[in-house]
Every structure is written in C-alpha cells, then in structure tokens.
Amino acid sequence: MSEKTPKKRKGFVLGYYPGMNMWTLFFFVYLYMPMVVLVAYSFNDGNRAQIWQGFSTRWFYRAFINDDIQNAALNSLIIAVCATVVATVLATLAALVLARGGEFRGRSASLGMVTLPLIVPEIATAVATLSFFAIIGFQLGMLSIIIAHTVFCIPFAFLPIRARLEGMDTDLEQAAGDLYANAWETFRFVTLPILAPGIVAGAMLAFIISVDDFIITLMVSGAGATTLPLYIYGMIRQGITPEVNVISTVMLAISIAFITAYWFISARGDTVKGH
Amino acid sequence: MNLPRSIAARRALGLAPALITVAIFMVLPMLILLVFSFLEADPYGGVEPRFSVEAYIQLLYEIDFDDALVFNPIYLGIIWRSIFLALVATVGCLILGFPVAYFITRQDPRMQNLMLYLITLPFWTNQLVRVYSWILILAKDGVIEQPLKAVGILDGSLGMMYSNGAIAIGLVYSYLPLMVLPIYASLEKLDFRLIEAAHDLYADRMKVMREIITPLAMPGIIAGCILVFVPSLGAFIAPDLLGGGKKLMLGSLIHLQFASSRNWPFGSAIAICLLMLVMVALMVQARSAAKRRAMEAGR
Numbered sequence: 001m002s003e004k005t006p007k008k009r010k011g012f013v014l015g016y017y018p019g020m021n022m023w024t025l026f027f028f029v030y031l032y033m034p035m036v037v038l039v040a041y042s043f044n045d046g047n048r049a050q051i052w053q054g055f056s057t058r059w060f061y062r063a064f065i066n067d068d069i070q071n072a073a074l075n076s077l078i079i080a081v082c083a084t085v086v087a088t089v090l091a092t093l094a095a096l097v098l099a100r101g102g103e104f105r106g107r108s109a110s111l112g113m114v115t116l117p118l119i120v121p122e123i124a125t126a127v128a129t130l131s132f133f134a135i136i137g138f139q140l141g142m143l144s145i146i147i148a149h150t151v152f153c154i155p156f157a158f159l160p161i162r163a164r165l166e167g168m169d170t171d172l173e174q175a176a177g178d179l180y181a182n183a184w185e186t187f188r189f190v191t192l193p194i195l196a197p198g199i200v201a202g203a204m205l206a207f208i209i210s211v212d213d214f215i216i217t218l219m220v221s222g223a224g225a226t227t228l229p230l231y232i233y234g235m236i237r238q239g240i241t242p243e244v245n246v247i248s249t250v251m252l253a254i255s256i257a258f259i260t261a262y263w264f265i266s267a268r269g270d271t272v273k274g275h
Numbered sequence: 276m277n278l279p280r281s282i283a284a285r286r287a288l289g290l291a292p293a294l295i296t297v298a299i300f301m302v303l304p305m306l307i308l309l310v311f312s313f314l315e316a317d318p319y320g321g322v323e324p325r326f327s328v329e330a331y332i333q334l335l336y337e338i339d340f341d342d343a344l345v346f347n348p349i350y351l352g353i354i355w356r357s358i359f360l361a362l363v364a365t366v367g368c369l370i371l372g373f374p375v376a377y378f379i380t381r382q383d384p385r386m387q388n389l390m391l392y393l394i395t396l397p398f399w400t401n402q403l404v405r406v407y408s409w410i411l412i413l414a415k416d417g418v419i420e421q422p423l424k425a426v427g428i429l430d431g432s433l434g435m436m437y438s439n440g441a442i443a444i445g446l447v448y449s450y451l452p453l454m455v456l457p458i459y460a461s462l463e464k465l466d467f468r469l470i471e472a473a474h475d476l477y478a479d480r481m482k483v484m485r486e487i488i489t490p491l492a493m494p495g496i497i498a499g500c501i502l503v504f505v506p507s508l509g510a511f512i513a514p515d516l517l518g519g520g521k522k523l524m525l526g527s528l529i530h531l532q533f534a535s536s537r538n539w540p541f542g543s544a545i546a547i548c549l550l551m552l553v554m555v556a557l558m559v560q561a562r563s564a565a566k567r568r569a570m571e572a573g574r
Contacts, residue, residue, distance in 0.1 A: 014467075014470060014471060014474065015381055015467065015470050015483075016381070017374070017377075017480060017484070019374075020374055020377070020378045020381075021378070023374045023375065023378070024374070024375050024378045024379075027371060027372075027374075027375045028393065030371070030448070031393070031394070031397055031448075031451065032393075032397070033412075034405065034408035034409055034411075034412060034448070035397065035400070035405070035408060037408055037411050037412055037418055038404070038407070038408040038411060041411055089292075090292045090293040090296060091293060093288075093289040093290070093292060093293065094289060094290055094292075094293035094294070096289055097285070097286045097289035097290045098290070101282070101285070101286045101289070102282070104283075104286060110290055110294060113294055113297050113298070113302075114293055114294070114297065116297055116301060116302070117297070117301060119505070119553070119557065120301070120305070120550070120553070121505065121506060121508065121509030121526070121549055121550070121553060122506070122509065122511070123509045123511050123525075123526040123529050123530060123546070123549070124305075124308070124509060124529070124546045124549055124550055125301065125304075126530075127308065127529055127530075127533050127542055127543065127546050128301075128304035128305050128307065128308040128546070129300065129301075129304050130533060131304060131307045131308055131311055131539065131543065132300070132303060132304035132307050134321055135307055147300060148300070150296065150300075151296060151297060151300045151301050154293055154296065154297065158293075205399075208399055211401075212399075212400070212401040212402065212403075214401075214402065214403045214511075214512065215511050215512070215526075215530075218530075219530075219533065219534075229401060229403050232403060232404065232407070233403060236407055236410070236516065240410065240411070240414075244407070245411075248401070248404040248407060248408070251400075251401045251404050252400050252401065252404055255399055255400040255401060256396060256400060258399075259395070259396055259399040259400075260392075260396075263392055263395075267388075
C-alpha cells in the first residue's frame with residue numbers, strides 16, 4: 001500500500017488508529033532496549049556486571065585471551081560449519097525434488113518430514129536425541145552435537161532454497177534443454193547458478209541456528225565439548241560477571257552481521273528473479 | 276556425469292538423504308522416548324528394560340510410606356503453569372504485536388522492509404543472550420531498580436526477578452516476531468478499498484477494525500498464536516534464567532529429569548505429554564484453517 005491515504009474529514013486519516021505510532025515506537029523500544037543495555041554494560045569498567053563504573057574495553061581483552069572462551073568458540077565454529085554443509089546439501093536435494101519434482105505420492109508427507117524439526121519443541125528433540133545416543137551407546141561429544149545440529153538445521157536451510165526455486169521460472173532450463181544440454185548440464189550450468197543465492201541464504205540461516213543453539217547442545221554435549229552458548233550459560237549460573245556481557249555482545253554482533261548479510265542476499269535474489 | 280533417467284529414481288535419490296537423516300535422528304528418537312516412558316528408571320541414569328506405567332502414575336500420585344498412592348498436585352501444577360504462562364505469553368504477543376503488524380502494512384514499501392528487518396533481527400540472535408539481558412534489567416539493583424533507588428523512591432527491592440511475571444516477559448520477548456510476521460503477512464494483502472467502502476457506509480473506526488481488519492487478519496492471528504504458544508509451552512531458557520529454577524515449567528522439568536534427577540522414564544513421560552499438548556494445538560490450527568477454507572470455497 002504505497003498510495004497516500006486520502007483525507008476525508010479534517011484530522012481523519014483513512015485506516016489510521018490513534019496511538020498506533022506510539023504503540024509501534026514502544027514496541028521497538030521493548031524489542032531493542034535489552035540488547036542496548038547488554039551492549040552498554042559490556043563496556044563497563046567495573047568488576048561487578050551491574051554497577052556502571054565508567055567506559056572500558058578491558059573486559060573484551062580479558063575475554064579474548066581466555067583459553068576456555070577460545071576453545072568454546074572454536075568448537076562452536078567446527079560444529080556449525082559441519083552441520084551447515086551437510087544440512088545445506090541435504091536440504092538442496094530435497095528442495096529440488098519438492099519444488100520441481102511435480103506431484104507424486106508422499107510429497108506432502110516428505111515435506112512434513114523435512115520441516116518436522118521446526119514443530120517439535122526443542123526440549124523434546126533434545127531428550128529424544130539423548131535417549132537415542134544412549135541406547136546405541138554413542139559417545140557424547142563433538143560428533144553427537146554435529147549430528148543433532150545437522151538434523152534441526154535441515155528445515156532452516158530448506159525453506160529459503162525452496163522459496164527461491166518456487167520463485168524461479170523454468171524458461172531458462174527449457175531453453176538449455178532445447179540447446180541439447182543434458183539434465184546434469186542443465187542443472188550444473190543453469191539451475192545451480194540461479195539457485196545459488198537461495199542456497200547461500202539457507203546455509204547462513206542454518207549456520208546461525210547452529211551457533212545459537214543451546215538446549216539440544218546442552219543435552220547431547222557430554223563432558224568434553226563446550227560451545228559458546230553452553231559456556232555463557234555456565235557463567236550466568238555462577239553469577240553475572242562483566243565477561244558474560246562481553247561474550248554475549250560478541251554473539252549478538254555475529255548474529256546481527258549474519259542476518260543482515262542474509263537480508264541483503266535474499267533481497268538481491270528478489271530483484272534477479274524477474275530476469 | 277549423468278542423472279538417473281527416470282523421474283521416480285531422481286525423486287528418490289534427491290529426497291532419500293534428508294528423509295533418512297530426519298527419520299533416524301528425529302523420528303526414531305521420538306519413538307525411543309515413547310518406549311522409555313513405559314520403562315522403569317535406572318537409579319544411575321538411563322532405563323531398566325522392564326515395562327512399567329510408573330512414570331505416568333508419578334505425574335499424578337506419589338507413593339506414601341505405606342505404599343499407598345497419594346494424589347500429588349505438584350506436577351499438575353507445573354503443567355498448569357506451563358499452559359497458563361504460554362497463554363499469557365501468546366496474549367501478550369498478540370496485544371503487543373497486532374497493532375504493529377497493522378501499522379507496518381500502512382507504511383511505504385521501503386519503510387515496511389526496514390521495519391520487518393528490525394523485527395526479524397532479534398529473533399535470529401541468540402535466545403540465551405536475549406533472555407539474559409533481561410536479568411540485567413529486572414534484577415535486584417538492575418537497570419530499573421538503580422535509578423529508582425538513586426532518587427529515593429525505592430527502598431529495598433521490587434523483587435521482579437524469579438517471578439511468573441519475569442518468565443512471561445521473557446517468553447513474550449523471545450517469541451514476539453513469530454506473532455507479528457504471520458499477522459503482517461495476512462494484512463499485507465488487505466484491499467484498502469474495503470476500508471474506504473466501509474467508511475463510506477458510515478462505519479466508524481472501531482467497526483472497521485472489528486468487521487473488516489480483524490476477520491481478514493484471522494489466519495495470521497491463529498498462525499501467530501500457535502507459533503508463540505508451542506515454543507512457550509516447552510520453553511527452557513526463560514523459566515530457567517528468569518524463574519530462577521523455582522518456578523518450573525515443562526521444559527525445565529524435563530531437563531531436570533534427564534540431568535540431575537536421573538529419572539529418564541519420568542522425563543520421557545513428561546516430554547510425551549508436552550508433545551501431545553503441541554499436537555492438540557496444531558490440530559486446533561489445522562481445523563480452523565480447514566473451516567476457513569471451506570467457508571471461502573462456499574462463498
């Protein structure tokens with residue numbers, strides 16, 4: 001609705017409700033105030049997290065040279081990269097079939113199955129996965145986390161890829177077929193390049209979901225493997241320290257950077273769609 | 276490289292990896308959970324392979340000193356608190372989110388995009404971190420209490436933390452975007468001429484809201500309510516951090532059984548209860564969606 005709302009009576013704007021602006025303003029303040037508070041406190045000089053004692057970046061330095069935090073960050077990165085790569089490949093294949101494979105029996109069942117991890121409450125997934133690993137005697141650690149993450153990353157990678165496929169027309173692929181490209185060549189040189197922004201977007205969502213996950217990781221991590229959210233949780237449990245604020249701020253920054261990039265990639269994808 | 280010729284083979288090849296992964300690591304574990312809930316607990320963690328419905332009995336009763344079953348309302352209380360707080364969070368998100376979703380549709384496309392981005396952004400940031408930031412605000416000597424104390428209005432503490440209210444704030448904060456986005460999606464297509472026509476027919480603003488905007492937003496409202504209610508029901512982080520582990524909800528109770536209490540069958544039974552509540556919520560949604568479609572088809 002880009003047209004200007006016509007004025008009917010003086011002071012009467014069509015479709016306008018009094019207080020709407022203020023309400024929206026309040027809404028955004030509510031949404032962002034906690035994050036602003038957190039970021040502000042991470043620059044607090046004091047030894048206590050909650051009392052403001054002047055601006056300083058010393059806690060960033062302290063957190064940066066902390067071995068435990070470095071290890072946790074490295075674990076988070078390894079897990080997220082592995083889970084993202086596997087989940088994105090599986091999701092791309094599934095999306096190609098479900099968006100392009102036409103109608104077939106079991107199509108909606110397959111769709112339900114791929115998106116199942118979105119519906120099941122995380123805590124249920126977490127304890128179910130733990131029970132599964134326990135019953136087959138699987139050693140809990142990095143590998144068990146990677147497997148669990150891969151599963152719940154699949155739908156997050158799947159949805160943007162499918163959305164992109166459904167927005168693509170098939171003209172170019174048909175043209176490639178007319179020019180004697182075989183199915184693989186058409187896929188490799190026509191479909192895949194056009195689909196690439198969708199795949200990148202899906203992979204980014206999967207990555208951020210993996211890095212941020214807490215409950216499932218908590219249940220299937222075992223003793224040795226600590227990720228950043230687990231480390232933060234452990235610190236909060238021991239009491240609030242300025243270091244928690246610092247790592248939390250860094251995690252916030254990572255997520256915001258990724259989602260902003262995702263936003264631009266999918267926006268660019270939309271403009272390409274018409275060609 | 277050649278792809279398999281038959282379309283059926285291609286479909287199978289494409290779908291199989293994802294489906295098998297989800298089947299083995301998601302569906303099978305759920306079934307194991309169901310089986311576990313009917314087994315006996317191993318006091319050292321895990322289960323004893325003997326059939327028992329003890330876990331479900333434990334939800335309602337406890338065993339007295341002389342082996343008699345005594346009604347125990349603790350766990351029902353936790354289930355009730357979970358449902359209650361999830362409902363409060365859902366209503367809170369609706370009240371907070373609906374006017375905003377409508378307001379966004381009234382903006383020009385650039386502004387709409389910016390606002391949608393700002394609403395989506397917190398959702399993709401770490402939930403643990405977002406809930407934690409509320410501790411800084413609500414805690415004793417936190418952002419709210421410090422200034423009040425400084426000007427001398429407040430003496431002592433408001434005790435905002437570790438309350439149902441704090442948990443509700445955390446839940447609303449965690450899932451708010453899931454309410455706004457579906458409502459926005461259904462209102463985005465709203466034909467503005469309908470509102471104009473209604474005003475021409477002497478409807479006032481309230482009547483337009485009641486008779487036109489709300490009915491058209493209904494699919495989005497229902498979807499949003501389900502999207503908020505379901506994760507709130509099984510939430511772990513908000514009740515754990517803001518409820519301080521005293522005000523248990525289903526999520527924290529399940530975690531407790533698998534972590535420190537070491538009663539896996541009981542934890543499994545609660546998880547199955549949670550899944551059943553979720554299924555009821557999804558069925559309600561599916562039915563209302565089907566009803567709506569039937570109504571639209573009948574027009």
